[in-house]
Amino acid sequence: MKNRTMPLKALIIEDSDDDVWLLVDHLAQHGFEVSWRKVDTAEQLRLALTEPWDIIYSDYSLPSLLGDEALTIIRECDMDIPVIFVSGTIGEETAVGLMKAGAQDYVMKNNIIRLAVATEREIMEAHQRQQRKQAEQNLKKLSLVVEQAADSVYITDTNGKIEYVNPAFERLTGYKRDEAVGQNARFNTFRSRK
Template structure:
């Protein structure tokens, strides 16, 4: 630092002019370029706090004032500026209290040989701390931007799913339905057994295509949510048990819930992802889905009795699925907790709810899509 061209801006709180001159001489003798300001009262110190200083030296005993008071005032206004106590006499207890309150160092006036190194070290430590705090702020800002991007992507994905599901319903579903009517019309007017057989085969293919379209569209945009989150989770549990052979019990504290827009879809997707992971990785024989609303917090818990996840499993890149659930929960102000052990895994989604009597019913989404989807109900295909 002695080779630096910029002088050290130093504030010296000292009521004895000879002691001030001695300290400055000691610093200059060590090669430090110092731009010093000498003050000796509380009022001057308060005014000086409005300026930027590289380091502050302070006597301990001042008329109607003390170095510890000055230190407390400084830390209340500025957490980083180095503060060094330089006193003719200071007890060990006082020195310890000063260090606890944020003093960078303390020295005795009868031994100023360490003054210059103490100043250089204090300034370097302050600069390091400032750089670390700046890096931490930048890191937090970066994490916030990344989280906002992830939430935006989650929302965009759901919007795109909605659009694709509607296209499947309007275009693919309409065309398949019309084709089935046409085939049925032809079948009623044909008597050739071979042609009738081919027509029946074609109708079976169209029926299969309609069912596949319904399944794809449901995965993209679950129409069952129009009946409410409770009904949707009941249906999901039943369907999961039939498909996987794993016993799946659904329990709820409410038969019907009125939830804010967006929350039902987040809860549904969370349960869907959790059950997918159970069927693929856990080796479980039983799964429990618990939905409750207590103290203004909606809680969805999915637990299984499978092999559980190790810390290594969670650290793998494949755990992006869990991170995705956490980002999805953030879109409605919620969070996800995951615990796992040798006897199974538990995933809990928690979403605080505002006491808003005007909140939409739990089938609604942010853009009023639930009302629109009633006009595009894929269940209408089942009767064709």
């Protein structure tokens, strides 16, 4: 990412302005064009989550909001936004617990060097998850269309054996699904009963 910039809309859960600027500056130095908002309470977080975000960075120990509480609020909103904890007080055991609860990564404030790499990876993986989700939704729609089609539809394997038939196939040919599946689809060996 050295010679290009990547726009990044970041929600930052942090109470220290200095730490926010260090994070934003680090990302800017590594090719991110960051637009961001800082929140430090549960109410501010809930309000901010009504907007679209590319990524969420969170400190773990804030005076009015703990990291696991923030993560719970984010996931309650059913948000598939990458969450990276950036903290100086997080231990290995806590970090593992947060990742099991849905955080994608954690970076220590005193070793922020891998933040840009983690950010790029999580943005890419979130994009891939969104593409898979969209493909699954499209597949469900296509499946529904095939099931409800008035025309006979059957699917064969590479050897010409029937693997699937829709309800219209059963109505139009007189063959039940379990009778048709496994049969050869060639016209002269598999004909309509009607």
